Amino acid sequence: MIESARDKFIGCLLGLAIGDALGSRLEGFSAEAIGRANLHVMEFLDELWSWSRGRWTDDTKMVIALAESIVDAKGFDPDKAARKYLEWYESGDWRGIGNITQQSLANLKAGASWRESGVKADWAAGNGAAMRIAPVGLLDFKQSDKLRKDVCDDAIITHNNHEAITGSIAVAYAISCLARGNINITNLIPGVVGFIHPSETLLKLEMAQKLFEQKVPPDDALSNLGTSSYVAETVASSFYCFLSSSTSYETAIYYAIKGGNDTDTIAAITGALCGSHLGFESIPLEWREEVEDAQRIEDLAISIYELAEEQTEDRQ
Numbered sequence: 001m002i003e004s005a006r007d008k009f010i011g012c013l014l015g016l017a018i019g020d021a022l023g024s025r026l027e028g029f030s031a032e033a034i035g036r037a038n039l040h041v042m043e044f045l046d047e048l049w050s051w052s053r054g055r056w057t058d059d060t061k062m063v064i065a066l067a068e069s070i071v072d073a074k075g076f077d078p079d080k081a082a083r084k085y086l087e088w089y090e091s092g093d094w095r096g097i098g099n100i101t102q103q104s105l106a107n108l109k110a111g112a113s114w115r116e117s118g119v120k121a122d123w124a125a126g127n128g129a130a131m132r133i134a135p136v137g138l139l140d141f142k143q144s145d146k147l148r149k150d151v152c153d154d155a156i157i158t159h160n161n162h163e164a165i166t167g168s169i170a171v172a173y174a175i176s177c178l179a180r181g182n183i184n185i186t187n188l189i190p191g192v193v194g195f196i197h198p199s200e201t202l203l204k205l206e207m208a209q210k211l212f213e214q215k216v217p218p219d220d221a222l223s224n225l226g227t228s229s230y231v232a233e234t235v236a237s238s239f240y241c242f243l244s245s246s247t248s249y250e251t252a253i254y255y256a257i258k259g260g261n262d263t264d265t266i267a268a269i270t271g272a273l274c275g276s277h278l279g280f281e282s283i284p285l286e287w288r289e290e291v292e293d294a295q296r297i298e299d300l301a302i303s304i305y306e307l308a309e310e311q312t313e314d315r316q
């Protein structure tokens with residue numbers, strides 16, 4: 001079955017929100033602790049769903065804020081995106097907001113512009129920009145130069161750090177390739193590696209590709225790649241879960257969560273990659289219906305699809 005680009009856009013954002021919700025209850029647990037439950041894929045995921053009932057965390061909050069800014073501005077505008085992030089910050093409904101994001105949004109609230117608000121330190125190499133970037137990957141799916149610029153401008157609102165920016169470009173570019181649909185997924189990492197700048201994220205992605213070619217089981221691969229909120233680890237592990245289970249949304253999410261630590265974000269990015277590749281129908285209907293703000297997320301995906309379709313191609 002060939003999924004339409006529209007189905008992939010919806011699959012990307014719903015896949016992300018549902019992955020976030022499923023991963024949310026085990027954030028911070030080690031892989032060893034999670035592994036002790038020894039449950040099969042659907043036993044494990046049904047248990048997690050019964051706990052969360054589709055309620056997601058800060059990752060999806062920021063995705064919705066970014067998506068709304070794109071729909072309101074009829075394109076990506078960093079000033080509008082920053083205003084939406086600030087609105088969320090001021091709502092107080094933070095749901096596990098990261099330290100770097102919190103500090104940056106406090107800077108915005110104090111009057112900094114979007115160019116100045118982001119934390120610039122070495123320790124600002126977290127996954128907070130990469131976890132929210134899916135709407136830009138979709139919007140710019142035909143235009144890779146614009147994608148690179150838009151992703152940089154979005155990232156620096158909170159994470160003015162080379163690694164954090166590069167990790168976000170890697171995620172957005174992968175989503176754009178998958179939404180276009182003309183890629184053999186074994187070439188996904190080589191394509192991303194050719195697009196991003198030298199970085200730890202690049203080295204970790206190359207390691208992920210080697211492990212994938214050696215057919216290393218996901219549990220072992222993730223313990224090698226790392227599952228912390230350091231963006232290079234988060235991105236490489238998310239790509240691994242997707243590549244190693246690219247025909248099954250549920251299996252990919254299962255491994256993303258079993259890897260432990262930053263489970264909600266790794267499952268969110270894995271879910272976005274799976275949904276961009278497989279379309280929304282690959283995700284169980286019950287989850288699509290029950291996930292918090294399901295209709296709003298679907299409507300945002302469709303609106304971004306309509307904006308993206310109007311763009312002209314700059315890619316082969």
Ligand SMILES: [Mg+2]
Nearest residue numbers: 057058059264
């Ligand atoms: Mg979170």
